[in-house]
Amino acid sequence: MDSPLYPMPIDEEQRLLTLDEYHLVDTPPTGDFDRLAALAARLFDVPIVLISLVASDRQFFKAHVGFDICETSREISFCSYTIVEDDILFIPDALSDPRFSSNPLVIGSPFIRFYAGKPLVTPTGEKIGTVCLIDAKPHPSFSDEDRQNLSDLAALIMERMELRRLDHLKQINQARFDSLATASPNAIVCSDANNRITYWNPSAEKIFGYSAKEVMGLPITIIIPDGRRDLYDAELRKLQRSKKKELGSNSILLSGLRKDGSEFPAEFSIALWEENHRPCIGTIVRDATERQQHEERLFRLASLDSLTNLFNRGAWNVCLAESLAAARPVTVLLLDLDSFKEVNDTFGHSAGDAVLKEMAIRIEDNCTNALMLARLGGDEFVALLPGNDVRAARMTAKRLVAAASLPFEFAGRSIRIGMSIGVSLAPNHSTHPEELLGAADLALYQAKAAGRGRYELFTPSFREVAIARRAFEHELKLAFENGEFELFYQPQVVTGTQRVVGAEALMRWRHPKRGLLTPASFMDVLIAKPSANAVGEWVLRSACETAAKWRTKIPDFRISVNLFEAQLSSGRLFSVVKEVLAKTKLPGDSLELEIVENILLRNDDTTLRLLHRLRELGVGLAFDDYGTGFASLGLLKRYPVSRLKIDRSFIRNVNSDAEDSAVVKAIIYLGKSFDLDVIAEGVETQQQLDFLIDNDCVEAQGYLFGKPMPAAEFTMKFVDPI
Incomplete structure (x- = not known):
């Protein structure tokens, strides 16, 4: 038999057996993996993200963004190379890499140039797949922060896959169940029809602080805070009515209660089955603290401007579109700093960054009722305010102009700049996001043309001036x-x-x-x-x-x-x-x-x-x-x-x-x-x-x-x- 044209992991046989235990290949799309892939696309600003499972002769995409097919041959798969790596496989330009320069996925659709993939590693060490980022244009670098973010994302995906693996425990015999439950990083708790604990694995001891001997026969509610028990009971009743038999098919986010009285975010997956004609309840409890921290961090990275901690352009676009779709009257203030370029040129970019941070604080202080404040990029900010009262918009704009004119102190030196503002209202000036922001931009242009350090409210004549200006430019x-x-x-x-x-x-x-x-x-x-x-x-x-x-x-x-x-x-x-x-x-x-x-x-x-x-x-x-x-x-x-x-x-x-x-x-x-x-x-x-x-x-x-x-x-x- 000819050797394959791609690298082969030394534990290939065990790797494929482990992959089968997850029961994910050839399964339909699921929301949790799709959401993580979409988050990665926004976070890394790439058009294609794949969550890939590498089988014996092909790779199957459990989730895919920007790539419509569900699988490819393993022979042309970039991920075949990733699963033999100990860390991230980064390919800045596939056309310059002899391994991939003639690959059909490079010289044909989707015309891959950039690839970064992180192996999905099981708790027992097998690499069953990857999460990978793809672009049709080269990326000369992949920073340490990018690597950390991709690693965090891979950890979240693997945790989800591990939870799904545990979801199939009911289909495995008791010996297999005991073995896997003992090795599981999650708490596995079984209880009887009276909610009395009958099984308590080692991870449950570690997570909750009780030994198995201490909890046997006690109600399972000892690990759920008082304020959350009604939610657990309601979920259990719902499951009993539906008579679902699949372990882990019902998951709810609650809080876990440790022996010492401390609480932590926890995900409870509940299932029912019968043993000897008696109902049994199985509960998998996963400590969600780290996942919640990862998700919060990824959300911040995807939605916030790293310099000012205001929202970024992507989050702004979503908020504005949702507000207009809900037919809410709103006010848009588009803010641009005057003479900011001279700050960078004269005092350096560190001074410029300090001014931007301080300006963000001043904007927040003067827009306390804002639906959203964002930095669109450079020295451009935007505020979305509730309502479309002209007088209120003018008062806010006036306060912002005054606040921006106050001196900034940096390294013992005083820096003075200003702010120009364009104002537009919805639905008065438009109910479409791009048009409404465009109206504010035209008003901002007029404010700057009139001498800067001022604000202007959009009027239809501004569009006529813009048309004339474009004609003049032509x-x-x-x-x-x-x-x-x-x-x-x-x-x-x-x-x-x-x-x-x-x-x-x-x-x-x-x-x-x-x-x-x-x-x-x-x-x-x-x-x-x-x-x-x-x-x-x-x-x-x-x-x-x-x-x-x-x-x-x-x-x-x-x-x-x-x-x-x-x-x-x-x-x-x-x-x-x-x-x-x-x-x-x-x-x-x-x-x-x-x-x-x-x-x-x-x-x-x-x-x-x-x-x-x-x-x-x-x-x-x-x-x-x-x-x-x-x-x-x-x-x-x-x-x-x-x-x-x-x-x-x-x-x-x-x-x-x-x-x-x-x-x-x-x-x-x-x-x-x-x-x-x-x-x-x-x-x-x-x-x-x-x-x-x-x-x-x-x-x-x-x-x-x-x-x-x-x-x-x-x-x-x-x-x-x-």
Whole structure:
């Protein structure tokens, strides 16, 4: 006989005999195993979960989620490999595993890529099957926590199977019964028609603290607390009326009462039979303490957000759907933290996590009547409140906004953020879960657009605005494809002589219907789109090509180009800059890249290395809008910035506002101290220019010297003047 194409356990013969004792192969689905499989699918977020029993030539699925067939050949079974393992078999990518790369279940439906299986081990050590997780996409890792959770789940399943094995004790002869009952980890108690105890196994002694000699002839109710005896009696009467003969067919969760008076959660499985024409009662008692702890832990993992201990998105979806299906009036508050990203960028993710935990507490304190509070992910929370009273919704939202605005303390530092809230009501705005949450999301968008730190109640006009916004986003996508973007150039001059030494390239959109649009009309939308990197590369190439022409007349001409954040994270910026400089024959110092503060605040090592490489090419790095945010002196030491740009907001009143004047002087001083160039933006008057000259600011740009203009006009005015 040929050897099988799969590994064979050394105890195969005994393993198959033990499997037969459980009477589970080829049995119909049962709710307890189906529920455990469904729980595993939610807990591990996988599409397929199988509870498999490995027979001699096939594997039978006692429970299956996401896989419709009930069995497969053992020859193609992954579980054949699992039952020879001592622990979990983890396969991150089956296509990369020579054991499975050509398996029909890998190259065909269900197209298995990821597999994690835990053997189901009987109390006597045989591995009769597995609980396994399957996905059609690879999973590069399976954490220690995942392993513990899968092991706990396997323990629960095996305990259920063991209980089912014991359910068949009535069908085994008395000698067999005595042997198994002695080895059973569960208490097995037999009693007569008067409920007097006639049999008490060793596990009963261990669980309840009574010896067999102590309890013989006593009523079985000595192991049931007074408050639970009526439930036991009612279940027994029900069983007597139904005349069921299968041991364990009736199970109820009660409490067990130990000899010392302590109570514990216990599952009682009761059966009736006759011996010598006399009725007998058999009761299997299982200490459910550990199982209850496992189930509670698994429920928490499947339903709660691990950071904040609020409910997670899955639990929220269920609660909202149930509330709306019951036609209850409810209020949805969708909460989003303002400026939370800056907390992570400035103080680190540990500070961000601390803020999220504290925010969850503040939300709970201000929503004491909530049906559910949940964290949907990131810095987004949601509250479901009873009723749909507009005034009550506004009052709660107002309290939450105020609570979020209070400072957070972390490691001796004070952190301030805010909260924006979108409010929707049911049934007023919708009775469908997705639509109701979508309405709150539209209201949240309006709250943020109106300045943040506020709340908005949904109105139908918000949907009209959303439709218009989507249409605008589509137009913006077509604008790049159709070549509707243009570059304008604003001159940069030496303050003392007003000689042009460079220009900043600025985007414009020549809209086919609305005419020429400035970045204020579209930039916030553009930078969030997937096309941002491609647009940024186009700006860089176009500006450098134009600058190369102008340098033939102005040899020291410098072009300044604003970077999009997407360009820094694309992994292409250095190679693109190097290629553009080579193609246009521009020296590195003829190009200056402008970076906004939030990019530097990330304190990202990858970004730092990229900027150093750019500086090695000679490319200048300008810190745009310096002084308007949270930038520290540490950033100037850490990053290879070559120029500070004084924001126009300080120049506007530099001659009349002492604070603005002081800020400008301080930035100029910083530039000198750190050996950085400084340029002032927004210079519109001679008085402003005089101030800059008097304070040794070498360069400037603004309407005083020229507005942003097309390349042809710039050439005529500054490069080839008539």
